[in-house]
Amino acid sequence: MITPGVVTLLAVIALTHAAFNCPNKDGQYEDNKQCDKYHECIDGIASEKLCPDGLVFDPLNRKVNKCDHVFNVDCGDRLELQPPQPTKKCPRRNGFFAHPDPSVCNIFYNCIDGEAIEITCTTGLHFDEYSGTCVWPDSAGREGCGVVGKKLKDGFECPNEGQVDSRGMLIDHPKFSHPEDCQKFYVCLNGVTPREQGCSDGTVYNEEQQRCDAPENVPGCEDWYKDDDKKP
Numbered sequence: 001m002i003t004p005g006v007v008t009l010l011a012v013i014a015l016t017h018a019a020f021n022c023p024n025k026d027g028q029y030e031d032n033k034q035c036d037k038y039h040e041c042i043d044g045i046a047s048e049k050l051c052p053d054g055l056v057f058d059p060l061n062r063k064v065n066k067c068d069h070v071f072n073v074d075c076g077d078r079l080e081l082q083p084p085q086p087t088k089k090c091p092r093r094n095g096f097f098a099h100p101d102p103s104v105c106n107i108f109y110n111c112i113d114g115e116a117i118e119i120t121c122t123t124g125l126h127f128d129e130y131s132g133t134c135v136w137p138d139s140a141g142r143e144g145c146g147v148v149g150k151k152l153k154d155g156f157e158c159p160n161e162g163q164v165d166s167r168g169m170l171i172d173h174p175k176f177s178h179p180e181d182c183q184k185f186y187v188c189l190n191g192v193t194p195r196e197q198g199c200s201d202g203t204v205y206n207e208e209q210q211r212c213d214a215p216e217n218v219p220g221c222e223d224w225y226k227d228d229d230k231k232p
Helices: 004-018
Strands: 027-030 037-042 045-050 055-057 067-069 095-098 107-112 115-120 126-128 133-135 175-177 184-189 193-198 204-206 211-213
Touching: none
Parallel strands: none
Antiparallel strands: 027 037, 037 045, 055 067, 095 107, 107 115, 126 133, 175 184, 184 193, 204 211
16 A cells, blocks of 8 residues: 555656656756756656756767866856855856956966866966956956056057068067067067067077077077076
8 A cells, every 4th residue: 555655755756757858868968947957867767967066068068977167068048057156266166267356367266176276377368257268358358457558568569660571471460579588578469459478487589480489599598597596
């Protein structure tokens, strides 16, 4: 004899399974409302799953783990998300997040299970929350970072005369060495908008070659890293 309690439990299980109808093929399927929720079908029976907080479900992902960063997934109309589980520097336990100070645009955090790893963009770039990468300031469109002008803080302006390559062709984004710092250089976007950039540690900018190079290949910068511990 089936008791009323058992009947109620069976009814709840039936409703849970009825909430999502599994296709003929077993697998993982997106929820139609919540982007970080999915349904795993095994032998035609669905069980409800959640991605780790901060990640969302990508039905097009061919990997076994189909949860990915928000900027990699088109959620469409699946706009709902689980309640956040924030930590000190992470609005959600997983993801890439901007620095909490809106004026600090070149630093962001990679949050992995609530642990924040601080990352600094290459000189002159800002963090873009929509792509999870560092981009030019005008592409990031971050508020509070200041308006990009035609003159940098150190006074550098792009020369009026264009720069040509070895074939005599005009260079779209010419580069110029920094007058005091061998590791830094300037890029003039479309020849008019200046950006400060930097070579990776151990290299310096070679203006003749228009690229970062070993110090011994750049006259005047041979000893740039020899007194590295004395630099501010």
